[in-house]
Amino acid sequence: MNMQVKAYAAQSGDTPLLLSAVERREPGPKDVAIDILFCGVCHSDLHTARGEWPGIQYPCVPGHEIVGRVTAVGGKVSKVSVGDLVGVGCMVDSCRTCHSCEDGLEQYCEYEHGFTGTYNGFAFGGGPNTFGGYSAAIVVDEHFTLKITHAEKDLAAVAPLLCAGITTWSPLRHHNVGPGSKVGIVGIGGLGHMGVKLAHALGAHVVAFTTSPSKREEALKLGADEVVVSKNADEMAAHAGSFDYILNTVSAPHDLDAFTMLLKRDGALTVVGVPATPHPSPNVGILIMGRKSIGGSVIGGIAETQEMLDFCAEHGIVADVEMIAMHDIEAAYARMLKSDIKYRFVIDMETLKAA
The missing domain is CATH 3.40.50.720 (NAD(P)-binding Rossmann-like Domain)
Incomplete structure (x- = not known):
């Protein structure tokens, strides 16, 4: 049975993002359920929400710089456990069988529709929609979850590492x-x-x-x-x-x-x-x-994303961020268009849960 969770969604390219709800699937055997703590704001979010790229599906829930805590795992999950801190980046699935996927470069998936984006479905359009991190929770195949070992005080500033x-x-x-x-x-x-x-x-x-x-x-x-x-x-x-x-x-x-x-x-x-x-x-x-x-070059594969996160944790590297509330997303978009940010907005998802 699917779950309803709070989200901020655009219903069209010329309407603002507003409080809404999306369905998340019940975790399957290889799935990980995640309570989202922070979500970074990427220029891709803005372009997609505004319908500035072809093939945008609405309603649109952006967000692919996700940091959260595992709340449930399927019976065949071995990578993470309940309570772990994890990240989700720009992909939530790929064909897993093409040469690129077998080489750990899922971002270049050679399937007809490419990888499955964390929001807006397939990279090359078509297929069911997907809903991103401007939401209270998400369910992701364990292959596309990433372990986070930074200190908890740094978690907001870790979120942009998942894309930037x-x-x-x-x-x-x-x-x-x-x-x-x-x-x-x-x-x-x-x-x-x-x-x-x-x-x-x-x-x-x-x-x-x-x-x-x-x-x-x-x-x-x-x-x-x-x-x-x-x-x-x-x-x-x-x-x-x-x-x-x-x-x-x-x-x-x-x-x-x-x-x-x-x-x-x-x-x-x-x-x-x-x-x-x-x-x-x-x-x-x-x-x-x-x-x-x-x-x-476009984003990175799951293995190299994990390598990057581990390297950043070891070297104390995080993004320079400004925290915002979920309801301030439209103001943040306006500032992004003026390059009025050093250097990345991150949404405190508690502000969505309290909405």
Whole structure:
């Protein structure tokens, strides 16, 4: 028998999120029931709630940066126990049988519809809707639950690691960032501030790129060794041909050539932001003459997400967050559109339960 739980949902792309209710299934043999304590707020939540991407299903309950406590487990669950602190990120299922899934990279599931998102169903549309973390509780297959070992006082700031953290960790690890690497992080926002922290903790020499001179001191405090104002041609030119790797977190369209020019031979630039309109076409000559590459990356697999959480717990890494009440979500969205947040909103879900 399904359970009804409180949630905040959008009924259409042009209506605000309001108190509602969604159904959660009774835990099956491999399921984990979770009381949600905190949920981070991602730009993807805003885009989805507002219907700005194709294939949005309503009602829409966003939220894929979930931290909570296990309240019940199915009879075949072995990974977690009642009372454990766990996380749920951007996925709640995948086909489990394709090459990507077998390689532990469920985010690249090769099934026709891709992985199943924590909200809005299949990655490529179709199929039943799913409801995310702007809710009191959730039921998830144990494969897609993650153990959290941070101190309880840090749990709110752990929530954004489930998206912003893994989105930056996965490409940094894939490109073997570590001691001896000179790494650039473009953009100092929700993603970029985590990229700086993680690259620094991995032992790289970290250069933060920002269009805002006012962010220089902030970036240094986050762990950057140097800060470059990307609008300053002289500052950019001083780093020409010197980077092993650059992670670009900016989602607005811009000239990628300015950054590929900074790569060494065999250097790589990874983009993790999706612009509303395309970037200008890159200069292929710059790539050819240095055997350089531009690539992309999306979130991370379950195994590497667990690796990231364990690494962050060991190194005392969390996101920089501002706590909000559930009923303040529309105000938070308005501030996000103005980049008025350092660097991630997190919802205290007790405020939803008390609604």
